[in-house]
Amino acid sequence: NAGVTQTPKFRILKIGQSMTLQCTQDMNHNYMYWYRQDPGMGLKLIYYSVGAGITDKGEVPNGYNVSRSTTEDFPLRLELAAPSQTSVYFCASSYSPTGRAGGELFFGEGSRLTVL
Amino acid sequence: DQQVKQNSPSLSVQEGRISILNCDYTNSMFDYFLWYKKYPAEGPTFLISISSIKDKNEDGRFTVFLNKSAKHLSLHIVPSQPGDSAVYFCAAIPLSGGYNKLIFGAGTRLAVHP
Numbered sequence: 001n002a003g004v005t006q007t008p009k010f011r012i013l014k015i016g017q018s019m020t021l022q023c024t025q026d027m028n029h030n031y032m033y034w035y036r037q038d039p040g041m042g043l044k045l046i047y048y049s050v051g052a053g054i055t056d057k058g059e060v061p062n063g064y065n066v067s068r069s070t071t072e073d074f075p076l077r078l079e080l081a082a083p084s085q086t087s088v089y090f091c092a093s094s095y096s097p098t099g100r101a102g103g104e105l106f107f108g109e110g111s112r113l114t115v116l
Numbered sequence: 117d118q119q120v121k122q123n124s125p126s127l128s129v130q131e132g133r134i135s136i137l138n139c140d141y142t143n144s145m146f147d148y149f150l151w152y153k154k155y156p157a158e159g160p161t162f163l164i165s166i167s168s169i170k171d172k173n174e175d176g177r178f179t180v181f182l183n184k185s186a187k188h189l190s191l192h193i194v195p196s197q198p199g200d201s202a203v204y205f206c207a208a209i210p211l212s213g214g215y216n217k218l219i220f221g222a223g224t225r226l227a228v229h230p
Contacts, residue, residue, distance in 0.1 A: 004159070033215060042120065042205065042220030043160070057215065086153055090159055097214035099150055099165055107159030 002026050005109035006091050008050050013081040021076040021111050022112055023091030031094045032074040033058070033105075034066065035065045036087040042091060057067065081115045119143045120208050122221035128227050135193040137224050139206030142187065146208035146219075151191050154203045154223070159199060163204070164191070197230045 004025045005088040014039020015020055025032065025108075030051045036042040045058030049068040063085055078085060090112045121140045133148035139149075147168040155159045166173040166180045166189065173180050179192045193200055206221040 031215065040125070040222055040228045042118075042207075042222050044210055044220075045216065045218070056216070068220065092159070092215075097216070098148070099162075099209060100148055100167070104162045106159070106220075108159065109159050 004091055004093055004106050004108035006089075008113050009109065010112050012116070013078075013113065015080050015081060015083065015115060018077070019072070019081065019113075021089055022073045023076065023108060024072050025074075025091075025093040026065075026072065026104070026105065027093060027095070028071060029093035029095050029106075030071065031097050032066070032068065034074070034076045035090045035092065036060065037090065038087050046076065046089075049056075052060050052063075078113075083115050085114045086089070086113060091106060096104040118222070119146075120206055120221040122206055122224050123193075123205075124224050124227040125222070126225040126227070128181075129196045129226065131198055131230050132195045135191075135200065135228065136221060137191040137193075137204050137206075138225065139189045139191075139221055140187060141189075141208050142202055142207070143210065143219075144187070145210040145212070147211040148209040149180070149182060149189050150207045150209075150218075154205065154221075157193055160205060172222045198228050198230065199229045201226055209226045216226075 007022045033048045034046040047066040085111045091108040150165040151163040154160040203223045
């Protein structure tokens with residue numbers, strides 16, 4: 001099983017450019033998430049989805065957009081890249097919306113984005 | 117305003133000894149706590165969790181202790197092994213939320229040396 005796969009692993013963008021971080025999971029999970037991790041900080045939730053066609057904002061959604069057309073895919077779009085978006089981005093998925101039912105949160109390997 | 121704090125950025129422990137990683141939280145509405153482990157160039161992986169109705173949960177070499185009155189939890193690794201060298205994140209979920217309300221600490225980098 002591939003689990004959660006993110007592409008690209010590394011990317012350098014110029015200010016104002018746009019790009020999409022791809023995320024796909026093969027576990028048939030309804031719940032998917034995008035996090036960012038800045039140096040010395042914990043992971044912060046950008047957007048999440050509870051199923052195909054349903055997305056919602058997390059703690060730090062500004063500057064990002066998402067879509068969820070299929071159960072497997074949850075791409076994250078940066079429209080006008082800014083230096084403040086330099087970070088490591090993690091996609092994750094879960095069978096259960098909470099950890100209490102034993103539903104584990106599975107993470108991808110991360111995408112390191114630098115905006116210059 | 118960090119609701120989940122890991123005040124030690126790093127910890128160095130000798131192989132075979134106990135590793136104790138600490139985590140403090142400020143929100144009394146948190147009722148479920150998790151520890152994640154992260155190796156370089158990989159995503160975090162779930163390690164162990166504890167509900168607020170318990171004060172201890174054990175899984176092999178890993179034990180998590182919860183002190184609700186002090187709003188403090190700790191992860192004990194006994195005995196520590198070189199393969200345990202990683203960044204450990206503490207995380208918490210409030211009573212009303214799921215993973216969409218998960219709050220992470222900044223992490224503690226554990227180095228286990230021979």
